[in-house]
Amino acid sequence: MDLGPYLLLASLEGAITASILALTAVGLSLVFGVMRVVNVAHGEFFMLGAVASWFVATYLGTHPAIGFIAALLIAPLLVGALAATADWLVLRRINYDPERTIVATIGLLYILQQGTLMTFGPDARPVEPPFNQRLAIPWPSFEGGFHLTWPWGLGTTSYKLFIIAAAITILFGLWVLMSRTKIGLIMRATQLDRDMAQAFGIPVERVYALVFGLGAGLAALAAVLIVPVQQAHYLMGGDPLLLSFIVVIIGGLGSLPGTVIAAVLIGLSDGIISVFFSPTLAKILATLLVALVLVFRPQGLLGKRIA
Amino acid sequence: MLDLRGISTGYGKAQVLFDVSFTVNPGEVVCLVGRNGAGKTTMMRAIMALLPLWQGEVEIGGKPVSSLPAHCIAAEGLGYIPQGRRLFTELTVQQNLDIGLMVSGGGEDMLARIFALFPRLEERRLQRAETLSGGEQQMLATARALCTNPSTLLLDEPSEGLQPSMIALVREVITRMRAENMGVLLVEQRVDTILSIADRVVFLENGRIAETADIATLRAKPERLNGYLGV
Numbered sequence: 327m328d329l330g331p332y333l334l335l336a337s338l339e340g341a342i343t344a345s346i347l348a349l350t351a352v353g354l355s356l357v358f359g360v361m362r363v364v365n366v367a368h369g370e371f372f373m374l375g376a377v378a379s380w381f382v383a384t385y386l387g388t389h390p391a392i393g394f395i396a397a398l399l400i401a402p403l404l405v406g407a408l409a410a411t412a413d414w415l416v417l418r419r420i421n422y423d424p425e426r427t428i429v430a431t432i433g434l435l436y437i438l439q440q441g442t443l444m445t446f447g448p449d450a451r452p453v454e455p456p457f458n459q460r461l462a463i464p465w466p467s468f469e470g471g472f473h474l475t476w477p478w479g480l481g482t483t484s485y486k487l488f489i490i491a492a493a494i495t496i497l498f499g500l501w502v503l504m505s506r507t508k509i510g511l512i513m514r515a516t517q518l519d520r521d522m523a524q525a526f527g528i529p530v531e532r533v534y535a536l537v538f539g540l541g542a543g544l545a546a547l548a549a550v551l552i553v554p555v556q557q558a559h560y561l562m563g564g565d566p567l568l569l570s571f572i573v574v575i576i577g578g579l580g581s582l583p584g585t586v587i588a589a590v591l592i593g594l595s596d597g598i599i600s601v602f603f604s605p606t607l608a609k610i611l612a613t614l615l616v617a618l619v620l621v622f623r624p625q626g627l628l629g630k631r632i633a
Numbered sequence: 634m635l636d637l638r639g640i641s642t643g644y645g646k647a648q649v650l651f652d653v654s655f656t657v658n659p660g661e662v663v664c665l666v667g668r669n670g671a672g673k674t675t676m677m678r679a680i681m682a683l684l685p686l687w688q689g690e691v692e693i694g695g696k697p698v699s700s701l702p703a704h705c706i707a708a709e710g711l712g713y714i715p716q717g718r719r720l721f722t723e724l725t726v727q728q729n730l731d732i733g734l735m736v737s738g739g740g741e742d743m744l745a746r747i748f749a750l751f752p753r754l755e756e757r758r759l760q761r762a763e764t765l766s767g768g769e770q771q772m773l774a775t776a777r778a779l780c781t782n783p784s785t786l787l788l789d790e791p792s793e794g795l796q797p798s799m800i801a802l803v804r805e806v807i808t809r810m811r812a813e814n815m816g817v818l819l820v821e822q823r824v825d826t827i828l829s830i831a832d833r834v835v836f837l838e839n840g841r842i843a844e845t846a847d848i849a850t851l852r853a854k855p856e857r858l859n860g861y862l863g864v
Contacts, residue, residue: 508735511724515732518721524703525681525713526781527736 331465331480332601338482340597342555345493346548348589350566351573352500352582353544359580360517360537362424363417366431368545369567370438371409375401375546376453376558377446383453391456394554401550402543409542410535417538418531435563442560455485455554489551496547497586504582513537517580568609569596572616578629587627634658635680635711635785635816640689642679648687649675650840657785657816662807664827665820666861667837673820674716676837677789680818681713682706694784707736712783716790716820718774722763726754729762729773733780747776750806768799775806785816792823804830824858827851836861 354368378401383393412434420426462481464474504510516523516533524530545566549558556562573592577584592612599608619626635657643649649672657663665673678684680691682703691699693709701709721729734743748755751772757765762773771791778786788807792800800823807817807830821827827834834851836843838861851857 508731511728511731512735514724515721515728518723519719521683521703522715522719522721523732525683525707525715526732526777527704527707528732529702529704 328477331463331477333598334463334465335480335482336598336601337594338486338597339601340594341490342486342552342593343596344590344593345490346552347566347569347573347593348586349493349496349548349551350545351570351577351585351589352497353541353548354570355574355577355580355582355585356544357538357541358574359582360513361417361422361534363422363427363538364424364431365538365541366428366567367412367434367438368431368541368570369563369565370435370442371405371542371563372545372549372566373442373558373560373563374405374408374438375549376553376556376562377442377560378404378546379550379553380446380451380453380558384451390454393454394456394550397453397550398547402546405546406539406543410539413535413538418534422534439560439563446558446560448560450557450559452557453553455483457484457488458554459484461487485554489555492551493548496544500544500582509536569612572612574626575616576619576626578626581626581628581630584626584628634692634694635818636692636695637680638690638692640676640679640691641687642675642684642689643687644675644684648840650679652689653837653840653842654689655835655842655845657818659784659816660811660814661832662811662817662819662830664831664834665818665837666822666827666834666858668861671837671861672840673837674789675840677713677715677787677818677820680706680787681711707781707783710782710784712778712781712786714774714778714786714788714791716793718770720762720770720773720777723761725759725761726765726773727758729777730754730780733777737780737782739780739782743780743782747779750779750809751776768795768802771795771799771803775803779810783815785818786810787818789820790822791819792821792826800826822862824855824862827858828855834858 350372354365357363357365379397382397382400383390386393386396416430416434417427420430460481460483462476465477465480467473467475504514512528512533516528516530520530569592573588574585576592577586577588596608596612599611637656638654640650640653641648653676655663665676667673675684679686682701686699690697693711696709698706698709707713721732730744730747734740737743753769754772754776757769762770765773775791791803795803804826807819810817819831828848828851831848833848834846836845843861846857
């Protein structure tokens, strides 16, 4: 296969990484933006989404599509409710103090991870995709006039394309929620000035619980989408957490559009570099990019410089 | 009516207000006057429950509200215009007003009243608050507070940094609110504003009430104000 088809294949894999990363990182960014909480346990909410998806699909035991749709609805709600409860029981009690919330969410990370190990076990478990047709991708050729060829190995699956479409739809839905609804207005007002939000009747602590639940729910949703490709495992939260932090820092802390742009950049470069070189090099370059951003543009791509 | 009884509060271990008591009656403009650091803004924050009370009680219309969380205070009838305006800068004029309207449940009728008072805001309806001029931002801060349909309005240095025409507008709005039987608690440093619109002046010194004077007395002896103003 020539370079062109390889590049297309790598970009497709990168687009899938970008889609999952965008959903996960937007959740992290939302929590930081509104609550000023650095949620170190965010990757564990991703992991819980994958595990919950396995439980729902396994115990429902019907057609994979029914199990998948049920998981798509139940897992984010369950994980979101768990996160909101954690906010109520832990973060609220320490008054959302930035330093103490970092320690608290590290504790939460271990509780969730070890709790999952005790109940779900140490094995990686697959979830069957709802559909998975193999799709060959045509490639234009100009030798002897224009015609389409079907290079061997240049293809994807319908489910992988579905992941990309689903992520775009969910992100569009989130944009509508934030910019066109009353609850979005309340969240943005709380983000801009907590005291003034309270002075104007906004129950900030309830908004925080909602935002923490929504952030975790988005991570869980991303995990439900990827688990038919990746398998559920109790240690799977580490990579999404690291990449989400990278994306959020590059995009600009608390900036949702910046986060999406950075997720696309990091996801695509991760896919392409992983295919042509190695996944480790992709992570090294992403981390290097963070270092450069912190030195030359500390506020990130679309973040605001703090005076 | 806003009734403050024996208010004491502060930050951390530092006490700022000591046993402060006074009342703002409906249709009355009470000016809170004091040097920088006297505790005027702390007083406003304590009334709005943004700072917990160490001692004392705040009553609105005879109802004790000190035990209520901060987000419930606006619904009890207090409108707050903080120092520096503190608008939701990335939101539009309309969205800032919508936040105020959520408290009162007011709709287009109330919005029409607000726009009649501040026609320029209607022209800037879709503009982000951070792009408005200083005077327009003050209009928006006032309009946002009025959208909550308050019985008492708290204004913390509303004329700070404004040009004379805007200061005149602020005075006009306060006078109009008083005519509509709204109580007004005003933190102000400008002698001419105090003398032209206040009904009563409460002098705050080092977190304590030094004296209270009605405006007729002060108009006769305006130099009394000078001792309590400035840095």
